[in-house]
Amino acid sequence: MEYLIGVDLGTTATKAVLFEKNGKIVASSSQAYPLYRDASGMAEEALEDIFEAVLVTIREVSFNLAEEDELLAVSFSTQMHSLIAFDENWQPLTRVITWADTRAVKYTEQIKNSAEGFEIYKRTGTPLHPMAPLSKLIWLREEKNNIYQRAAHYLDLKGYIFYRLFATNKIDLSTVTGTGLFNIFKLDWEEKALALTQLTKAQLPEVVEPYTIEQGMPHEFAKKMGIQEDTKFVWGAADGPLSNLGVNAIKPGVAAITIGTSGAIRVVTDQPKTDEKGRTFTYALDREHWVVGGPVNSGGDVFRWARDQIFDGKLSYDEITALASKVAPGADGLLFHPYLGGERAPLWDANARGSFFGLNYGHNRSQMTRSVLEGVVFNLYMVALSLIEVVGNLNMIQATGGFTSSELWTQILADIFEQPINVPESREAGCLGAVIMAEKALGIVDNLEVIEEMVGTNRSYEPQVEHFEIYRELAPIFIRLSRALTAEYQNISNFQRRFED
Structure with a gap:
């Protein structure tokens, strides 16, 4: 048998799921870790906690592989907007500063009020908010200048995991489109954003396609994960875009609504689209699929x-x-x-x-x-309502997240939206999406639309x-x-x- 593993680097836990090639779940493992908060708005995670969670969860699902089985690849989904600073010797200067960190609120307001603020949003597709690395970098410069001055490199969380495993200095196209530093139309770093942060391109990672494959990890890590050293690791994408893929919401007009700890509503388009009022985000799944939507803290x-x-x-x-x-x-x-x-x-x-x-x-x-x-x-x-102004009417809604276990809450969604709500069979949307991308990277499938064959509808709710x-x-x-x-x-x-x- 041939298998793939999808790994989701979440805000409060990392999850690994072992799949058959047809998308059937074989086993899963989750490892929680603390999110460190304080009254200042800090929301950080420890690097070693997450790296250890990756090793542990992959090992626990790989136990299900028999000696004659083949692990085709491991592919990743990741939380967005994270930031980690490193010195010139690649020693971390910060923990993972997560999307939930709001200490940059003052500097976000300054960006909003600046002459180039809205223009940066229009070029990057990332709303001006403390979650974005754009704002976090200015906060570091102004309030943690000793770190800012020593920082020779910056990575996101998934970039750090790959750095540890393969000594890379990269970020995938999907994740970089959520930084507020990347021009989604030119597919290059946005000069106006770099000028605001006073960074150079040399401090930033190489941008790679989500289908990029890495191989050849150190023996000690392969042994801890219970897999071969030459196992293919596919970069994958960010969790929001991958959730759309994983619930079969990649056709025009099909919205994915997620309510977990936080929430989001997203629609896939074939090209990046930004909002004239600055209300929605635009992030890449890959070059042909762009996810337009809005995230909410309140879930x-x-x-x-x-x-x-x-x-x-x-x-x-x-x-x-x-x-x-x-x-x-x-x-x-x-x-x-x-x-x-x-x-x-x-x-x-x-x-x-x-x-x-x-x-x-x-x-x-x-x-x-x-x-x-x-x-x-x-x-x-x-x-x-904001999303409809940008991408047109919503024809179908696929709902995922913990809230779907509540019939009442899901019915409320159908009633307020006045549309049928479909709850897909698979609840591991991010990991499944990552595995589909791995199959495309390996040439097993030709396009992402194969997701239709893997995701059915568990149940539906009609508006009353x-x-x-x-x-x-x-x-x-x-x-x-x-x-x-x-x-x-x-x-x-x-x-x-x-x-x-």
């Missing part, structure tokens, strides 16, 4: 907050959802804006804060919980008329309210910072 983490703070952590998610399901759509007129930790799309405002609106004496924890679930979806609906008529009335209120509060987000976040440790 499952908001539901976790509701469990911990509204219910004191005493009820399970299923028990809480059961209470919410007894409440009518619209939560009896209670709206929730889920911006507990700032927001990316559609606001692109790290100072945004959450709120309940319409709260009265008749509301209890059940209504509050339903409004939290609805608020996350209303927010994604706002992103979808009596529900979406209510949401039609509430959605404009939700949208107008988010705009009305925008002017005060900066003020309330400044006030809150006085009380941070």
Whole structure:
């Protein structure tokens, strides 16, 4: 038998999945690690934690290979927007500064207000936000100048893993399009962005195709992973674009909606497209497939907050959802804006804060919980409206992520979007997408459309008329309210910072 391994370098865990060539899952392994946060907005990870997680998870799934079996390749999906600085001897000067790090918020505002700020977005496709390495680099220069001055090289997380395994200094095309430093039309580093950060091209990695193959790792690492030294490692792509591929959402008008810890809505086009209002991102899957969409901070983490703070952590998610399901759509007129930790799309405002609106004496924890679930979806609906302006109407929606285990939450999605929602069979979309790219790199398949043969529909949800008529009335209120509060987000976040440790 011939097999492939897909590896997903996530924010809170690395996962490895062993697949047959036809996309069937054989085994999976996940290794968690901490995300280090503090009140300043720091969100970092330890390099060694993640590298060790790669070795461990690949070893655990490779145990399922018999001696006569062949491992064709290992391919990667990665979290986007990460940044690591190294000195001239390739000693790391920072941990992994992740997409969730917001310490660059002040410098992001400066970029937005500069003459070239919006032009940089239009050329790079990466919204101006603290998540982007563009902003992080300016923050390093201004607030961690001792690191900035010593930094001779910069890599993303996947680039670091490949550096450890193969001594490379590279970044794949998909991941680099999320840095805010790369011109997505010229497919080269963006000079205006480099000028803002005061970096030189010599400090940046070589950009390679997602189908690039590396071989010949040190014996010690191959032994720890339980695989051959000459095993092919395919670069793969970034997690957002690969999720679209992995759920069979790569045709025009087919949207992928994911709600995990955070969330996103994305559509694939055949060329890069940016938004005249700067609301959406444009990242590459490969040169022929570009993913346009918007990511949200507010997903499952908001539901976790509701469990911990509204219910004191005493009820399970299923028990809480059961209470919410007894409440009518619209939560009896209670709206929730889920911006507990700032927001990316559609606001692109790290100072945004959450709120309940319409709260009265008749509301209890059940209504509050339903409004939290609805608020996350209303927010994604706002992103979808922006996306439609850029790429046209959405004809089909493929839904993935932990939220699909909740029938209530998935039905709310169908009702607010007024469209059928398909839940694909495979929940390992990123890893499956990485494996499909590996098969194309190896010449096993000719194109990515083979995903249609591998991903069926597990179940579907139809919008219910009596529900979406209510949401039609509430959605404009939700949208107008988010705009009305925008002017005060900066003020309330400044006030809150006085009380941070």
